[in-house]
Amino acid sequence: MILDDALRLAGRTVARAVTRPPRYDLEGRVVFITGAARGLGAATARRAHVRGARVALVGRRLAPLQELAAELGSGAAAFEADVTSAEQLQQAATDAVATFGGIDVVIANAGIAPPSHTVATIDTDAFERTVDVDLLGQWRTVRATLPAVLESRGHILLVGSIYAFFNGVLAAPYAVSKAGVEQLARTLRVELASHGATAGIAYLGFIDTDLAADAFADASAQAIRQAVPRVFTREMTVTAAADAMLDAIERRAPQVSAPAWVRPLLAFRSVTTAVMDDVLLHNRNVQTAISDAEVAARQPES
Numbered sequence: 001m002i003l004d005d006a007l008r009l010a011g012r013t014v015a016r017a018v019t020r021p022p023r024y025d026l027e028g029r030v031v032f033i034t035g036a037a038r039g040l041g042a043a044t045a046r047r048a049h050v051r052g053a054r055v056a057l058v059g060r061r062l063a064p065l066q067e068l069a070a071e072l073g074s075g076a077a078a079f080e081a082d083v084t085s086a087e088q089l090q091q092a093a094t095d096a097v098a099t100f101g102g103i104d105v106v107i108a109n110a111g112i113a114p115p116s117h118t119v120a121t122i123d124t125d126a127f128e129r130t131v132d133v134d135l136l137g138q139w140r141t142v143r144a145t146l147p148a149v150l151e152s153r154g155h156i157l158l159v160g161s162i163y164a165f166f167n168g169v170l171a172a173p174y175a176v177s178k179a180g181v182e183q184l185a186r187t188l189r190v191e192l193a194s195h196g197a198t199a200g201i202a203y204l205g206f207i208d209t210d211l212a213a214d215a216f217a218d219a220s221a222q223a224i225r226q227a228v229p230r231v232f233t234r235e236m237t238v239t240a241a242a243d244a245m246l247d248a249i250e251r252r253a254p255q256v257s258a259p260a261w262v263r264p265l266l267a268f269r270s271v272t273t274a275v276m277d278d279v280l281l282h283n284r285n286v287q288t289a290i291s292d293a294e295v296a297a298r299q300p301e302s
């Protein structure tokens, strides 16, 4: 009986998953992107603009956003907002609506890499700052733009990461944030449905941006990187990641994963995560990297 019910529910889910909703073309839509000054945010803004979208470029430094807006020309405007400030985001959302007449799509993208320390040794402010930007920044972005998205029956894409389910060793605040972002996206998907709006999440592997370079700048983080098969840490281009996200928005997809290897790892995550935790637990280089990070944290700063 229980099995019958489970199979019936699973069958309905599969049927819905293979039924494509009408395409949500980006042409003419207004796309609000945080962290648009560089990296994935800037690339996504450029690619969305090529698809005919008007782009609200949001970030904490106005000058590079204005440069990008000037480069893109008509249909692009810059708005200053630090995602740690609900007030600034609210102002940016209000100004974007005033400029473009509304907001159709939100891409909560702004993010930072944490310092490579353990939970025991990381500076408490650094831990909390990462969560403040990477998790609460996305929540604040959603909250500030939701009225406009509901009005337009639009779509919200939260920029997650494989760290939503990868082990967060030496990157705990980042992994904690991305796991939280996953929950936020799934919750929104259900809560927005009755309003005709949608939400999704991007599970991205490593991308060739400053953030990935920063994350692996120190030797301890490099050891973690070397403990997992090379295919999982090879960087994809920022343009490929941007296009994957925009394609997903145009399908109103609940999730998108890129590059291709992320998908099976995500689908079989209970196995993936158990194997990954076990590998990290028993890898001598990883354990050495953790000890090194602990020792480094005890050294007085020169």
Ligand SMILES: NC(=O)c1ccc[n+]([C@@H]2O[C@H](COP(=O)([O-])OP(=O)(O)OC[C@H]3O[C@@H](n4cnc5c(N)ncnc54)[C@H](OP(=O)(O)O)[C@@H]3O)[C@@H](O)[C@H]2O)c1
Residues within 6 Å of the ligand: 034, 035, 036, 037, 038, 039, 040, 041, 058, 059, 060, 061, 081, 082, 083, 084, 108, 109, 110, 111, 112, 133, 137, 159, 160, 161, 162, 204, 205, 206, 207, 208, 209, 210, 211, 212
């Ligand atoms: N790179 C990867 O391997 C990778 C993998 C998976 C997921 N992601 C996710 O992709 C997103 C973008 O990362 P990225 O690789 O493009 O990083 P990036 O090149 O370092 O760019 C990050 C952007 O976020 C902005 N930002 C940082 N803190 C902010 C704040 N408090 N308020 C407003 N804007 C802020 C930065 O502004 P400034 O220019 O002013 O610093 C910058 O424009 C992040 O959510 C990240 O977690 C990245």
